Amino acid sequence: MPAVSMTVNGKPVRGDVESRTLLVQFLRETLRLTGTHVGCDTSQCGACVVHVDGVAVKSCSMLAVQADGAEVLTIEGVATGDTLHPMQEAFRQNHGLQCGYCTPGMIMTALDIVRRKGHELDDHTIREELEGNLCRCTGYHNIVKSIAAGARAMASGDPARQAAE
Amino acid sequence: MNATGGSVTGIGAPVRRKEDFRFVTGNGRYTADIGRPGQVHLHFLRSTHAHARIVRIQAGHASRMPGVLAVITGADLAGDKLGPLVCGWMIHSTDGTPMKMAPHPALPADTVRYVGEPVVAVIAETPEQARDAAEAVVIDYEELPAVVDPAAAQREGAPQIHEVAPRNTIFHWQLGDAAAVDSAFARAASVTSLDIVNNRLVPNAIEPRGALAEFDPGSDSYTLWNTSQNPHVARLVLSAFVGVAPEHRLRVVAPDVGGGFGSKIFIYAEEVVALAAARRVRRPVRWICDRSEAFVADAHGRDHVTNAQLAFDRDGKILGLRVKTIANLGAYMSTFSSSVPTYLYATLLSGQYAIPAIHCSVDAVYTNTVPVDAYRGAGRPEATYVIERLMEVSARRLGVDPAELRRKNFVQKFPHQTPVIMSYDCGDYAASLDKALALADWAGFAARKRESETRGKLRGIGLSAYIEACGIAPSQAVGSLGAGVGLWESAEVRVNPTGSVEVLTGSHSHGQGHETTFAQLVSGRLGIPLDAVSIVHGDTDKVQFGMGTYGSRSGAVGMSAIVKALDKVEAKAKKVAAHLLEAAETDIVFENGTFTVAGTDKAATFGEVALNAYLAHKFAGADLEPGLKEGAFYDPVNFTFPAGTHVCEVEIDPDTGRVAVARFTAVDDFGVVINPMIVEGQVHGGIAQGIGQALMEQAVYDEGGQLVTGSYNDYVMPRAMDFPPLVVDTTVTPCPSNPLGMKGCGEAGAIAAPAAVMNAVTDALGTEDVPMPANQLAVWRVLQRQPRQAAE
Amino acid sequence: MYEFTYHRASGLRQATNLLTKFEDAKPIAGGQSLLPMMKFRLASPSNLVDLNKIEGLNGIELTSRALIIGAMARHAEVHTSPLVQQGIPALAALAGLIGDPAVRHRGTIGGSLANNDPTADYPAAALALGATIVTTKRKIAADEFFAGLFETVLEPDELITKVSFPLAKRAAYQKFRNPASRYAIVGVFVAKRPSEVRVAVTGAGSSGAFRLTAFEEALKSRFHPKSLEGLTVPAEGLASDIHASAEYRAHLIGVMARRAVAAANG
Structure with a gap:
């Protein structure tokens, strides 16, 4: 082995x-x-x-x-101890999850979108970037909202919390 | 609104979900995440034939392969005296005969009846070893002719799938007054007739189903962790019908469940086999479904073929509705399959309209396909699709505005008794219609259409004014209609000495956010922080009993049970407070978490009263029992009737046939809303599934019974790019039949959206003859039939 | 997946030696097609030779006449490479339409060409741009490289090292996705070079990507969508499935070709 x-x-x-x-x-x-x-x-x-x-x-x-x-x-x-990463917090604040099953993949993808596309993400860009992530609960509406908000929060947030980026 | 309406965590507040921390950090605990010491793995060898006799199963070699612990066949299960799976809702045919429920063994002994039917189970140390061994099992089949089309299944000479069901007909059922409808049609000034196919869907919760079964020989008892929306119902069926073990020796735990949409209500073969296997091998046995396997392992949804006719008088008032439906139930009757095309369907055909006469006949048939059962909406999307397509087509034929034709026929006075059982209790259909038209900028459509034309695109608009029956359901009523169970809900409120509270509920949360909304109710009512409340669900060893989550019932029924239990807690706490504050019980007032004596400044907090209930120092046990814990069962007195209007606008690329949803607006009346954030999320998800059904999703069988759309490479799953931002709003008429005034919101989107989308697509294309799903190929074919409309 | 023996090659020679040594050995590049096939047990190599640790195979180079892309360049690298965006922007755009972002982080141009999935995107680009596929043994013109469904002229122990795309004055790719699999139902790549116009189609052929000479001829005199008006593609021989009949694919080829020419003309 x-x-x-x-x-x-x-x-x-x-x-x-x-x-x-x-x-x-x-x-x-x-x-x-x-x-x-x-x-x-x-x-x-x-x-x-x-x-x-x-x-x-x-x-x-x-x-x-x-x-x-x-x-x-x-x-x-991704989180720092009990402190959520801004992207995790954004999913929580924007009801970007329901059953939670797709959520880890969505958040990991969201962090990668921010890495590549920056902090100001429009609706169309986020939806295109979610090509490879399926969700059956949310209709994607609040996931898109969460990612846009999380991306902005990462720009302004405490750098220590962004270790995961 | 409730007294706590203004608080930041009480009823009406968009409280952020308590469950989210674990989900966003990867600490959710789903069935596949549970590891039991010594667990082994189960793999199913499934039928590759749609219909065949099993001549011989050779498993000798497989059973000697590395890591293999057992190979189980249908004959083995029969030897274990395990009974068949059952359908729990009895439907009688028009002639009074009971539905033709064929035996449904967990593993068939002699005949396979659909592609994907599990035939042999292999248990091995690793999943790959189990799969390797399953490949080495040889099954000799003698192929039989198969039938997949429900209409063809009823024809003379069609292959008969079960001995008990000649012409594959399970029941021929009807509802309503045929003579009254005939007479209405005789008087009609105009009649609209439509042939409609409601496409077969695969539920596709993103968490695949799974089961982990453990047998404890010491206590002769089982534990089953599984992906269930209703663990108590699973236990009841596994115990009373399949005979795995008596209920008190079978614990069913549904931990975090990754979406259900109906598909995780049912009791499936895989759980039965996992339990039987656990006893045989004396090791925990785990089965986790592969996605492509799920396409044949999970019950499908919809699959109706319908002719419907709507009769109008000269003024555009509806006189009568006649509906004839063939419902494909697949190869076996799944747990609640018979109720879907009958009492969950025909009873909603009146829509939001005052229709004097309705008659619906339904033939349910067997075919050589995966069993069909409830999927988000369950019968109500099919009913809405029928009536809302008919209304739209009628408006176009009569040359009247589709919104106005609807408005003219709306039910105005409540309660309203329809000719198909339901008594609508409240609603304001014009209010949601008006709000939806305004939010959708219906008036601005013509300008948007012109703008689309300048880009060579076809634009269409359509609406759907739907109604659904939720809060399922009054037990006596459903009992009289054939249900094998009561559809109440239970709750238990346990107040701890320190004032924190556990609420045990029979509802199950798999995305709906009960841990938050239920806690909002309790926190608001008892005046304690949200964090002092935890919601316990999904474990038959903890919660005494429950009927589970489906039919948008957890709020209207599950929360009502909690209200009843809270009433009892408050009453008991007042007695304790009376002793503590040395006052008469009738003088105790409870408000904002504090007990006071009317007209004095004497007060005790909820926590103090809770502590004293357990200390019992201030009262003699003879007068008042120590402790503070109350339970309640709530049985609804009526269904609830959420209703609303959804408006869809599409843009079609005539070069490719591709339909894009340009705008989507939903205005729903769910009665009192506990958490608007969660309600919006439920609506979004429902709409996405509804748009998915209308434009993308479809389970396709070939003539030989092979499922062509057997994986994500062929079954179209809606993606983020398929939707515009959704505009969602509400109107409110509080439901009079339950204490909180709630109606339910989980299924509305899936019920309303398909008709709205198809009405928009047919508007854009200028023809009613468009199949659902209106995918790019279907639309292109429609465009090929007609001369290209030049973009003027 | 069936068990196999895994080999991590550190150099091309070691890789080709391993492929020679073991019958039924397969190279794995990005693995985004191969691993799903193996998971479904539709592919079962006994030995897997991993190319990911071989250095120097993912370079991108732009000369005055050609864009040269290393075989192990990931789709994401091709998509975002300033050199590709400068040299053949249509190729950069195409790479951004393959799979999804996560798949593009693993999938490689060499793997995609060697797999020759009839619905993959790169084969259309290779044909239309007149690419040369450079292997451990030889240089192969794209026109000679593809040999039917999932087949190429590559020998079992032959590996692609780089792909050379002659620069095109104008080029564009239009992809019409299968709504489920996201592969191309029809993808059309058009390229105008000083010497010729090429039109290549993927997704539609029943034996893989192909060139559309009738369209090439029509565009030769005038590289404009109007030159394609009235031209049709016969449905015979095209792929047909539940997502697209052969007739629909034939129709879409015309639509995508006109759109590609329009896009190439900016």
């Missing part, structure tokens, strides 16, 4: 995996970081989005062995 080691949410981790173990399985089952979800088997729903070396990827479409040596950020690593 191949051994993998990587940094997850700032902590070094290692484990033995099968070659076929997906990154999402390693995170959920080996590390018990169950905030990253699986909602499909065709790489479309985005519930499993995490950051690998600073960019958003679908952890269902990457092998754990391929993340060897990488820096991985999951939803569990």
Whole structure:
């Protein structure tokens, strides 16, 4: 069995995996970081989005062995202690979630949108950028609102809270 | 409004959700997140045939493969004396005969009846080992002819799917007065007739279904964690009908559940097999559905074929409505399938209108397809689609404004008894219509249409004035209509000595935000902080009983039960306060969390009274029992009737047939709103599913019974880009039949939107003959049929 | 997914050696098509040779005549590269239409071309721009590279190293998405170069992307949407499914081609 080691949410981790173990399985089952979800088997729903070396990827479409040596950020690593990241807070303030299942992927995608597109995001841009994230509860309306608000809050917020960016 | 209406956390306040912290930090706990020591994995080998006899199952090799603990077949389950799955709502045919419910074993012993039907279960140490072994199981089938089209299923010579159901007909049912309708049509000045197909949908909650079953040999009892909207109903069925274990030795826990939309109401084969397997292998057994598997494992929705006719007099007043529907229930009758095309459908055909005579006949049929059951709206979207398409088409035919034709026929006086059972208790349909037309800038449409034309685009507008029956449901009423259960709700309010409160509810939250809205009610009523209230749900070991969440019932029924329990808590607390404050009980006033003695400055906080209820130092136990905990069951006296108007505007690219929703406006009357933020969110989600049905979503079978749309690569899921920002508002007529005046908001969008969208699409295209979903291919084909309208 | 042996190649030679050594070995680049296929057990290589740690395969270079993109350049890199945006902006735009943002962070141009999904976007660009596919063994003209559904002329131990796109004066890509899979139902790439006009279509062909010579001829004299008016594409031979009949695809090719020419003309 191949051994993998990587940094997850700032902590070094290692484990033995099968070659076929997906990154999402390693995170959920080996590390018990169950905030990253699986909602499909065709790489479309985005519930499993995490950051690998600073960019958003679908952890269902990457092998754990391929993340060897990488820096991985999951939803569990976004808040600072009990203080929510501005993007998490924006989802809470704007009712950007209902059942919560797609939410971790949405937030990880949102952070990546801000990284690439900046802090002033219009409705159209956000909707286009959510191409790879499905939600069945919200009709996306409040998710779009949350991301716009979160992006703005990240520009003005306390830098210490933005470690996760 | 309630006395707490002005507070920042009470009824009417847009309180941010208490549950969100765990969800935005990845600390939600869904079924798939639960890990039990020693758990093993279950994989189903499913039928690849739509209809076939099982000749032989060879599993010897598979059972010896690495990691395999057991291979289970239908014969094994029969040996375990596990009964079949059942449909819990009895419908009688017009001739008085009971519906033809065929046996539905969790795993079939001799015949498969749809593609995806589970046939063999393999339990192994890892999910991949279970799947590897399932691939090694050999099943010899003898193929039988299959039928997937519901109308074809009823024809002479069609393959018969179940012995009990000749011509595959489960029931031929009717509601209303056929003679009165005939006479209305005879007098009619004009009649509008429409053939309508309500497309089959796949629910697609983003969390796939799952089950984790554990057997404890020491106590001979089971625990099942599963993705359920109603764990108590699941336990009842698994116990009383399937016979897994008596209720007191079966605990069902529905933890965080990632959306349901109806699909997680039902009791499915997979849970039964997981429980049976857990007993066999003496290890916790886990089944988590793959997404593509979910397309054949979860009950589908809708799938009606309808002819409907609406008769008008010379003045445009409706005289009568005649509806004939064939409902496809799939290969087996799912848990509540029979109620959907009958009492949840035909009873709403009157819409918002005063219609003197209505008759509806419904044939429910078996086909070789996945079972069909309730999906968000359940019967009511189908009814709304029928009446609201008819109204729009009629207005166009009669040359009158569609809003005015509706207005002319609105029910004006309440209560209003329809010819199809329902008694509407309150409403102001003109108010929501007017507000919707204003918000949608209906008057400005012509200018927007011209602007679209300058860009070569076709623009259309349509509305849908819907009504639904929610707050499901008065037990006596549904009992008389065939329901196998009562549809009340329970609540228990436990006040702790320190004044914090746990509320146990039989409602289940899977996105609706009960932990917040229910707490708002309690916090406002008892005058304690929101954080001092926790809502407990979803565990049969904690909550005594409950009927669960569906039919937009958690507010109107679930919260009413909490109100009743709170009434009892207050009454008891007043007695304690009387002892504590040394006053007569009748002089105790409770307001804003404080007990006072009328006309004095003597006071005690809610917390002090709670503590004294448990100290019991100030009263003798003989007079008053210590403690502060009350329970209540609330059985509604009527359905509730949310109603409103949705307006949709579409723009069509005539070169490609692509329909874009340009604007969408919803004005709903949900009665009293507890948390407007959450209500808006519910409406958004419903609209998205409604637009999805109208423009994108469709389960397609080929003639041989293969599901062509069996994954996200073929089934169109609505995305963020498919919607404009949604304009949502409300009007309020408080519901007179429950203590809070609530009506329910969970399904409105899915009920109203399809007709609004299709009315807009047909307006843009200038023809009524457009199938739903009006996807790009369908619209392009419509455009091919007609001479291109030049953009003048 | 079936179990396999994983090899992390550190260089091209090691990678091709591993591919030679193991029968039924497959290279994995971004994995955004291969891994989903393996999850569905529709692909089952016994050995997987990972190209992601090979250095120097993701460079992007712009010369006076061509844009040269390393095989392991991610779609996101091509989409945002100032060199691509300067050299062939249509190609940058195309890369931004593939999959979704997360998929674009993994998926690569080399992987996409080697997979030759008949509904993928890059094959249309390669054909229309007259790209040259450079491999560990040779240089292959795009016209010679694609060989039917999910087939190319690549040998089992041959890897794409870079792709060279001759610069085009004007070019544009128009994609009409499958609403479910988000791949192209029809994608049309038009390119005008000093010597020729090329029109390539993806998504519609029953054996992969193809050039539309009738359209190319019509656009040669005048590169304008009007030149395509009245031209139709026969439906025979086009793909047909629940999302688009062959007739609909034929129609859409005309629409997308006219729009692409209009877009190329700015």
